[in-house]
Amino acid sequence: MPEERTNERDGLTRREVMARTAWAGLGVTAGLVGAGSIEKLLGETAPRVDESSPRIFGVSVAVLPPVDDRYPVVPTWKTEMRQLAPNVYAYQQEGGTGHINAGISNAGLFVGEDSLVVFDALGYPLQSKAFIAAAKNAGGGKPITNLINSHHHGDHVAGNQFFLPAQISSHPYCRQEVLKAIPNTPPSWPKFEGQADGTEVRKLAPPTVTFEDNLVYNIGGNVVEFRFVGPAHTWGDLVAYLPQHKILFAADLAFFYLVPYCHNAHISKWMESIDKVMKWDVDVIVPGHGPVGGKKDLAETTEYFRFLKSEVRKRYDAKMSAGAAAADIKMGKYDNWMGPERIVMNTVRLYDEFKGTLTPDIDVAGTKQAILEYNSIKAGKKS
Numbered sequence: 001m002p003e004e005r006t007n008e009r010d011g012l013t014r015r016e017v018m019a020r021t022a023w024a025g026l027g028v029t030a031g032l033v034g035a036g037s038i039e040k041l042l043g044e045t046a047p048r049v050d051e052s053s054p055r056i057f058g059v060s061v062a063v064l065p066p067v068d069d070r071y072p073v074v075p076t077w078k079t080e081m082r083q084l085a086p087n088v089y090a091y092q093q094e095g096g097t098g099h100i101n102a103g104i105s106n107a108g109l110f111v112g113e114d115s116l117v118v119f120d121a122l123g124y125p126l127q128s129k130a131f132i133a134a135a136k137n138a139g140g141g142k143p144i145t146n147l148i149n150s151h152h153h154g155d156h157v158a159g160n161q162f163f164l165p166a167q168i169s170s171h172p173y174c175r176q177e178v179l180k181a182i183p184n185t186p187p188s189w190p191k192f193e194g195q196a197d198g199t200e201v202r203k204l205a206p207p208t209v210t211f212e213d214n215l216v217y218n219i220g221g222n223v224v225e226f227r228f229v230g231p232a233h234t235w236g237d238l239v240a241y242l243p244q245h246k247i248l249f250a251a252d253l254a255f256f257y258l259v260p261y262c263h264n265a266h267i268s269k270w271m272e273s274i275d276k277v278m279k280w281d282v283d284v285i286v287p288g289h290g291p292v293g294g295k296k297d298l299a300e301t302t303e304y305f306r307f308l309k310s311e312v313r314k315r316y317d318a319k320m321s322a323g324a325a326a327a328d329i330k331m332g333k334y335d336n337w338m339g340p341e342r343i344v345m346n347t348v349r350l351y352d353e354f355k356g357t358l359t360p361d362i363d364v365a366g367t368k369q370a371i372l373e374y375n376s377i378k379a380g381k382k383s
């Protein structure tokens with residue numbers, strides 16, 4: 001049977017797409033939504049497993065690291081508005097095995113006397129609208145007057161427009177990067193189940209108020225401290241800390257059950273930021289990606305980095321290329337997390353750090369080269 005090209009951008013065959021989506025659980029999703037939607041999913045799920053590649057690098061990681069049978073596969077979690085304390089809510093979006101995980105983020109809600117404050121806007125129209133409806137419901141129909149963006153990535157700011165005329169605040173670096181992204185933002189949202197119905201006009205709204213360090217809201221009887229913790233995941237990361245309730249909205253400082261996404265990251269400084277936050281009095285942690293958890297889960301994020309960094313360092317010192325290093329490393333239980341292909345870009349980030357060439361921007365050429373090399377090594381091993 002001739003191989004059918006189902007994803008022209010990636011040059012992936014149907015079988016390759018199925019292999020990847022089956023591992024990531026997306027094959028299960030395709031089965032559930034019915035045959036009519038499978039073609040659509042096949043055409044679009046591959047880039048969703050490796051969200052960065054087609055958009056940023058033009059190439060994708062073609063072979064995922066295999067599941068390590070010694071460790072469990074990750075659980076699933078559902079979309080819900082979770083009350084964590086009086087007037088404090090986490091909006092958690094579904095994920096885990098069997099779900100699309102790339103680009104699916106969480107948000108926060110703080111209810112005041114007359115208004116609502118939210119932390120992050122999510123990344124797609126239907127997600128943002130569902131969050132707004134749930135926020136209004138939990139917040140007694142009050143208007144959302146303030147939105148704080150944790151950082152500039154699309155899955156946290158692309159929904160900003162749906163919160164207007166709320167005032168949008170961020171770290172200056174976040175505003176700068178959103179402004180840079182505006183000219184390249186497409187005029188519409190492609191129709192995709194659960195994300196966009198295809199009718200929304202797209203208009204990226206930048207933060208208009210910035211702060212360098214801390215911004216404190218006294219709202220609904222709560223102190224909500226927005227604190228700058230970067231550079232870490234990006235050069236502009238904010239978290240929201242509620243000392244009274246020992247709650248931390250960690251945004252993308254924390255990835256639970258997902259491989260951290262590092263294309264704009266300073267991994268060593270990210271580890272330092274986590275170490276700093278771990279000293280705060282915190283019981284509950286809302287990650288940017290994954291289910292609500294605690295310090296044990298945040299310790300896993302840093303443990304992932306510690307392990308990756310030492311494995312990458314050995315290969316860097318042995319003069320291996322970044323792509324060959326990524327293909328050679330076995331991450332054990334972390335290979336079972338969602339987004340295992342991110343090891344390639346994360347390895348490149350560490351190489352840039354070791355070489356002293358790291359910048360806040362994505363290393364497009366280095367990552368692309370590493371992905372191509374990784375793919376050719378994995379293809380050679382397969383045959």
Ligand SMILES: [Zn+2]
Binds near residue numbers: 151153233252261
């Ligand atoms: Zn991010």
